[in-house]
Amino acid sequence: MNRKLSRAAAVTSSLLLAAALAGCGQEGGSTAAGGGKDKKKDGRPTVCLIMKSLGNEFFQTMQKGAEEHAKKLGTLDLKTSGIQNETDIDGQVAAINRCITDQADALVLAPADSRALVAPLGRAAKAGIKLVNIDVKLDDGALKAAKLDVPFVGPDxxxxxxxxxxxxxxxxxxxxxxxxxxxxxxxxxxxxxxxxxxxxxxxxxxxxxxxxxxxxxxxxxxxxxxxxxxxxxxxxxxxxxxxxxxxxxxxxxxxxxxxxxxxxxxxxxxxxxxxxxxxxxxxxxxxQFAAKQAADGIDVALKAVDGGRSGAWVKTDVKVVTGADAG
Structure with a gap:
């Protein structure tokens, strides 16, 4: 009888251990190279757009253009965010961390600082999130040191x-x-x-x-x-x-x-x-066509989610405007 109880306890212990290991594996998969993410029922990828200060009219235009583009496409869930002022690096780090927690598929970033945002982006990449850099070019040296290959969508x-x-x-x-x-x-x-x-x-x-x-x-x-x-x-x-x-x-x-x-x-x-x-x-x-720049960044992100690749620099347009153009 004691021998039977001992065998039953051993089986129960093994089952509990297997369940614990399975739970750890699922959690680890969500922060690995993307393979552990659960597919959404509707198949729509989530794209985070993180901008600089939304007190700046330029980024208000960018946000509006991005939302209109996402609505027109109808194939993604877009989450937009900005920061309190142009130097609020911590605010952008927090936004990147939220994207990781939410298990976003792609992240499009207009960084407040070209070097300071590379490390948190590295964490996002390890979580399987596809990265796109818009507006402000990330530092090439910092990207190389972090072993990140992030396409830049933006102007000269x-x-x-x-x-x-x-x-x-x-x-x-x-x-x-x-x-x-x-x-x-x-x-x-x-x-x-x-x-x-x-x-x-x-x-x-x-x-x-x-x-x-x-x-x-x-x-x-x-x-x-x-x-x-x-x-x-x-x-x-x-x-x-x-x-x-x-x-x-x-x-x-x-x-x-x-x-x-x-x-x-x-x-x-x-x-x-x-x-x-x-x-x-x-x-x-x-x-520098803020709305189109955001739309182009989203398109590059969706392409990456589908397994495609873009050039290192997807150059966007610039146009000089003078009083004669102001209407």
Whole structure:
């Protein structure tokens, strides 16, 4: 009798151990290379779109365009999110972690920082999530170190800012003095736009008397440019790396009594700058087609989910916009 009880206990113990191991295997599969994910009954993949600050009109346009594109396709579940401000890296890390927890199929990211977001993306890749980089290029060295191959869907930021700066150079003529308002130093597009402006200044014979970051933000740009105008009362132009900073720059120029004497070249073509394009305070901006960029990123993500591959850089369009185009 005792022998029978002993055998029964052993069988029960084995069954419990097998069940525990099976449970661990299922959990591990959900964070492996995608093989352990349960297929949805409707077969629709989930795509996360993580953007920068939704207080920026550019990303509001991107979000709207992405949602319209997803609705038109009707073949995916799209989850969009943004962050509180342009430097809220922790907010993007948290959003990536939510995508991992939700077992998303793909993640499309416009990173706030080109290096800091690579590690959390690595965790997403290990969870079997397909990755697509839009808007701001992730750092190639950081990607290589993390052994990640992430396609970039986005514009040539250096060429766009060069073209915008070229309009300003023609307006001011050789010898004109300008300053540059830079974006977030950790973002590749900030560095690229600064480089494009510097190229335009050199080619057009302009003198860059100061260059400083305002982290893409309107209020900070107002403060930074106000100080520049005080330090350099003879400047004639501002090369602003995005339209949000341009709004602060225009306000600073007005407050300093320099309206009509200092003009701005910009980047992004949000609706809020159109009045300033019309009245000549902003001589140029660059449309990088936020809605289409998001749609293209989603298409690349869906292709990856289906097992396809895209090129390392899927280049999107840029177009210079001037007062003549502002309607």
């Amino acid at each position: 930021n250096a060429e766009g800012s060069r073209l915008s700066g070229e309009v300003l150079a023609k307006k001011l003529g050789k010898g004109g003095k300008v300053v540059i308002l830079e974006g977030n130093p950790g973002a590749a597009n900030a560095q690229q736009r600064k480089a494009g402006y510097e190229r335009a200044a050199k080619d057009g014979g302009l003198t860059v008397v100061e260059s400083k970051t305002a982290h893409w933000e309107t209020d900070e740009a107002y403060t930074v440019l106000s100080n520049m105008l005080t330090a350099h009362p003879d400047i004639q132009g501002v090369m602003s790396s995005n339209d949000s900073m341009t709004l602060g720059a225009v306000k600073a120029i007005g407050a300093a009594g320099r309206k009509g004497k200092v003009v701005v070249a910009s980047f992004d073509n949000i609706a809020a700058v159109k009045p300033y394009l019309k009245d000549g305070q902003v001589v140029s901006t660059v449309d």
